[in-house]
Amino acid sequence: MRLPEADRAAVRAASMRLVREDRGAALVVLLLYGLAAAAGLGLPWLVGVLVNRVESGAGVSAVDRLVPAMAGFAVAQLILERSARYAGHRFGERALARLRERFVDRVLALPTAVVEHAGTGDLMTRTTNDVATVGVAMRDAIPEILISSVRALLVAGAAVLLDPVLGLCVLSGTPLIVLTGRWYLRRARTAYLAEGAASSELSEGLAATATGARTVSALRLGEQRVAIGDQAAVTGYHTRVRTLWLRTVLFTMTDVGRYLPVAVTLVVGGLRYHADAIPLGVVVTAALYANQLADPLDTVLERMERLQTAGAAMSRLTGVHGLPLPPAPDPRVPESDVLEVRAARFAYRPGHNVLSDVDLTVRPGERLAVVGPSGAGKTTLARLLAGIDAPDSGQVTVGGVPVATLPAEELRSRIVLVTQEHHVFLGTLRDNLAIAAPGPDDRHGDRHDDDAFRKALATVDAVWVAELPDGLDTVLGAGGIALDAAQEQQLALARVVLLDPHTVILDEATALLDPATARHAERALGAALHGRTVIAIAHRLRTARDADRIVVMRDGRITEVGTHPELVAANGAYAELWRAQTGTA
Template identity: 50%
Template sequence: MKQTLPVANTAEVRRHARRLAARHPRELGLTLGLHGLAAISGLAAPRLIGDLVEGVQHGTTAAKVNQVVLVIAVFVIVQSLLTRWARFRSFALGEKVLAELREEFVDNALALPIGTVERAGTGDLLSRTSRDVDALSRTVRFAVPETIVALVTTLFTVIATMLVGVWILVPLLVMVPLLVISTRWYLKRAKDGYLRENAAYAQMTSSLAETVEGARTVEALGLYDERVRRTDADIRGSYLAERYTLGLRTIWFPVVEVTYLVPLVGTLLFGGWLHINGHITLGAVTAGALYANQLIDPVDRLISWMDELQVGAASLARLLGITDVADDREPTGRKPSGELVEARDVRFSYVDGRDVLHGVDLVVQPGERIAMVGPSGAGKSTLGRLVAGIHPPRTGSVTVGGVGMTELDLADLRRQVALVTQEHHVFVGTLRDNLAMALPHPEHERDDDEKLWAALEAVDAREWAEVLPDGLDTRVGSGQVALTPGQAQQLALARLVLADPHTLVLDEATSLIDPRAARHLERSLAAVLEGRTVIAIAHRLYTAHDADRVAVVEDGRITELGSHDELVARNGSYAALWNSWHG
């Protein structure tokens, strides 16, 4: 099983919950006050009915009965109105808190070091953004408000019950040991059980995603049976995890159901005995029994939603857990003194004890074009990611203007160096939105349209962009106008032009465009990028032919470094690659 992202502990979850509550003291106070008033309104009926029974026993009039019924009706109506208002305020507060949690999670997820996400796998993060957010959504929207209602109602009902007479504590306290013992038994096991359930689901999601994304590889290598076995094992793991939590509920819920009957039966039996012996009135027995019966509903809701709270707490622990990921950046506030990019004795490993880069040295002068070539798996992309500041080196240093890449904050780093890979994303929105996000100022202005069109033209994308239904206002992305892989990649390159960093790392950035179009695009891009430092990683050697220098990367080392002509004349690894490619 892949390493998963961290999970927050119980203390962290409680602290965060308290912080959320402290952000909204006014709304929380109003909500609790309304629920309290609603609960008090609901407590009038049992006492009035008890008094009515007492009155009937000693003789009363029809007018008196009608009066009591009318008063009870008024309290019921008032309770209904207060309950509706209280629930509305509870749900409104829940939506506000949920929105804050979602925004915090997105901020924290975007701040995760890319290397950490890659090691954990996208399945874990995907399950947190989908399953855990959905579970937490149900908890915040329903479980928390319903729990508040149940707690407040239970508290006031117990107080009202005690006002009938201290004797009623006897049947009420009888249920407490059984309820406390069974609940503690459940809570002790529930959180870990739900965490295992969510982790098993994340593993299953990750496995399914890998199978779907690598479907062609699975088919080509005949891995169908192996992937089916892997999926079956993951599904079984998820099944066993869910069966465990279900087993806890099948034990706990029946025990709790039995405890509900104890106060009512005990009140009737004990109260009846006291009445027969002349210690209390029949009205007190009636009111006590009605209160004991009325107590069942809030306690039942409290117990029922407690299970949902456990699910929500486990999900919140997973969402908060990503804040425990150690940042691989250590901003110092220093500013680069120039644009010189240097890598000195760089070593790097994805797995402890297995370096993929071994003492790499590379100095890139401002405005220089470097092409990195070599066999697949040699370490070209890894070196490019270190130069772009994606990963810190294990040992050695990678600097720009004398400042380490990971010593710059992300905003400052992206003004210095940008990485464009063969991976790209088209965001749901207009074409203008997809481009304007790369501009230095946060708010797009219509005057910027000329810059957007210029950037599209620079990457040979203006022609197809102009024929879109609404031009820059055309909505693209999932469910909208679909861009081809080549167009999406041109869009990514246009963002690069707009971002205007002085150093560019192109990791096979034109790999999804056909060779003729890629050649034309790179020539057009070269004119726009004149004067910038460019580090291009590619298998197509015409990129190397046009570069100022070529770095040949083999087995995590730079084995050759020089101009195209120098390396061809040297008749080494590069010359062999060139002769093989050039025919």
């Protein structure tokens, strides 16, 4: 499931909001560019005056008096344009920072399932390529389009005031540019949205292949993954060819519209000069205005291309705001630590139930194992118990309060899900531990929590910490120390100790480890789970044998509940699974 894209109205509203929030800076940018455009009109006019004086036989002193004024206009335009660009970049960077923060905040506020289904590639493309594209537009394209439009109007007005006939000649390329621009705009947004979607698809495929490289190798799926990547690359190639063709037509017509007015102005102006209708200086000034008009029009069309790319990117960034947020947190405090599931149903796709009419009560302090064949719904049940997903119907509650509606801080202080994947964030070991116990003072890793961090690491037998070169200040992840699978799990378990929840849900937390490492990890797991309610999703029945109760699932339903001896004696589905895994009669 790819994240949605916003329509034009939503994109305009979001863009205007960014401008309104920093309207003072936006006005300064417009003022500086406007003054720069006005200063740019002075030099062509003075050149025309200079030509007329030379033609009339004025002395050198008369000519020399114009030089300081010409230099003044040139310097003023240079300083004003430089100042405008500087102010525009500052305005754009501030707007870009707000846009990026809102996007990340919104994604983090979405239900976890929505973000997971969106995929890494789509999220990464939006937070990198799309943000960078919008940033270029905010810094350069939008200010320059506005100011180039003002500059074009000023130049056109000056040309008409200079001589109406030559003013029309200066504007002779405008209809061609306008028609080309309209043709381009009707096609560009759809083409650039398709290009962005193709980039997301390619990134998602590469990320999935890289993440599951071991699985791809083990199942000999290399050729299949390469074929999928090739297809995504071909699709991306065709979308880029489409946008390239649009740009080729746009820029070709821009070049024609750029030089046509200069040629027409010189021809018509020359004829009128020979007819003694206008002085030579007027022809020169009009030709310079025609050439000067080409620059802002060229800028408008060039930046319009960039603006279309940014519009598509903005549509993708704004699209996440159309997704529904989770329900408001329930202000009630759970009365107990009892987890209850009542008539719960859940489907990832409408009409395809993964869980059907599940009823279960987990008593505080109990060690419960959930077993069953692959696809039985065990992991889905774990996600519902952890509050990651909410049931489509029925209830999953803790102490009488729906788990999925608990505030984040309350939920993670009560229930924590530990899966096979343990993420190590880029940062120090202290940073990686501090995220499990954020507070007003320790969210930046203040040293007064170091004792708690070391105690948590010692609890899970993380003896490798003593060998780190900088202790808790050692940088982990890319560019730092890489942890092996067992160390990553111990780090995850240390976070559990710091969170101190009453219930821990284990979704085959040691399944990806080799047997020797798994045994060591299970000892650490036992220390971290001491005194807590434990719900273990188990594929290996030997790990479930010592549980207080065992829940057997099949086809999204609970079919058996009991202790290991009771279920073996019942000779049902569990007994069949036990015999198949252990080889006993």
